[in-house]
Amino acid sequence: MRKQTDVLVLGGAGVDTIVHVPELPLPFADSYMIRPGIETRAGQSGDFVALGLHTLGLRTHHLDMIGDDHEGDLVRALHRDRGIPLTEAxxxxxxxxxxxxxxxxxRRLSLYDAARSDDSDRFDESTVRELAAVTRHAHVVITQPCAFTLPVLREAGVTISTDLHNWDGVDSYHEAFAVQADVVFLSTTALTDTERTMRDIAGRGRARTVVATAGAEGSYLLHDGELTHTPAVTPPAPVVDSNGAGDAFASGFLLGLLAGEHPRRCVLYGTVAGAHACTVPSTRTDAIGREELLATVAELETGCAAEGDLPAAGPA
Structure with missing residues (x-):
């Protein structure tokens, strides 16, 4: 049976208030005059992944818990305006x-309001089962209460990806996501030994594929025990904001994964999408399109082939 949805994104819906500061870290002062201003817009990790996947042409559905408030209206409007199906609790x-x-x-520093979620928050299990039954793949954001959906998704037979973001390799909250996903993304930001953490994730969990992004240093891929490095690519315009780059990387990677590409080529997809995201001002929610991504990847592969370093292609 042909599935109705390519990717079900769970969690990560929310609103960010963007404040441009003269430098980071921000020195103490009584006040700052902020230009180009302070703006609130919908878009957190799950929203950005859903938007990225949708813009790349994948049939995407987003499930999350949202408040009955102005911020919730902004999230609903984002999905409605972009044509992304949203199921909310x-x-x-x-x-x-x-x-x-x-x-x-x-560069950005995020201050998350931890008071919005409660340990008792839960998705309706029947809703998760119904959505999982018609989807090919699930991307699970590490927000509460998404960890409880992992066994349900596994029972439904869908493959699972997750992004641990700036995990330090120790914090126990992330472990449920790390060991139950088939594909694990994370940042090297807080890691003291990137390869050891990646191999630990693969060794203790289900993941055949672990990807660690390292900003301007590129990314590291661990697939079936082999560790490879992919350098960063030059962004198509000046870098103005790194917010959402990791989500864009995951979206690009998943496009390749669901097309049956080898993970090394999927990393190239993610690298191009992440570089594009860094050129988008933080007050906007734009994502790279499928044609632009594929054309850029083709150009890069042509250059790699000329240098004798073409990433392996074909089914994983």
């Missing part, structure tokens, strides 16, 4: 929100 604490401090070089 009520979040009693209010829609998740964060403040992002963005420096002139595009």
């Amino acid at each position: 009520p979040l009693r604490g209010g829609t998740r929100r964060a403040v992002n401090l963005v420096g002139p070089d595009g």
Whole structure:
């Protein structure tokens, strides 16, 4: 039976308030004059992954808990305006929100409001089962209460990916996601030994594929025990904000994965999508399109072939 949805994204819906600061870390001062201003817009990790996948032409559905508030209306409007199906459950604490401090070089510092979620928050299991039954793949964001959906998704037979973001390799909250996903993304930001953490994830869990992104240093791929490095690519425009780059990387990678590409080529897809995201101002929610991504990848592969370093292609 042909599935109705390519990717079900669970969790990560919310609103960010963007504050441009003169530098990071921000020195203490009584006040700052902020230009180009302070703006609140919908878009957190799950929203960005769903938007990225949808823009790349994948049939995407987003499930999350959202508050009955103005911020929730912004999230609903984002999905409605972009044509991304959204199934929502009520979040009693209010829609998740964060403040992002963005420096002139595009680096950002996120301040997450941890008071919005409660340990008792749960998705309706029957809803998760119904959505999983018609989807090919599930991308699970590490927000509460997504960990409880992992066994249900596994029973439904869908493959699972997750992004541990800036996990330090120790914090126990992330472990349920790390060991139950087939594909694991994470950042090297807080890791003291990237390869050891990647191999630990693969050794203790289900993942055949672990990807660690390292910003301007590129990314590392562990697939079937082999570790490879992919350098970063030059962004198509000046870097203005790194917010959402990891989500864009995951979206690009999943496009390749669901097309049957080898993970090394999927990493190239993700690298191009992530570089594009760094050129998008933090107040906007734009994502790279399928044609642009594929054309850029083809150009890069032509260059790699000329240098004798073409990434392996074909089914994983």
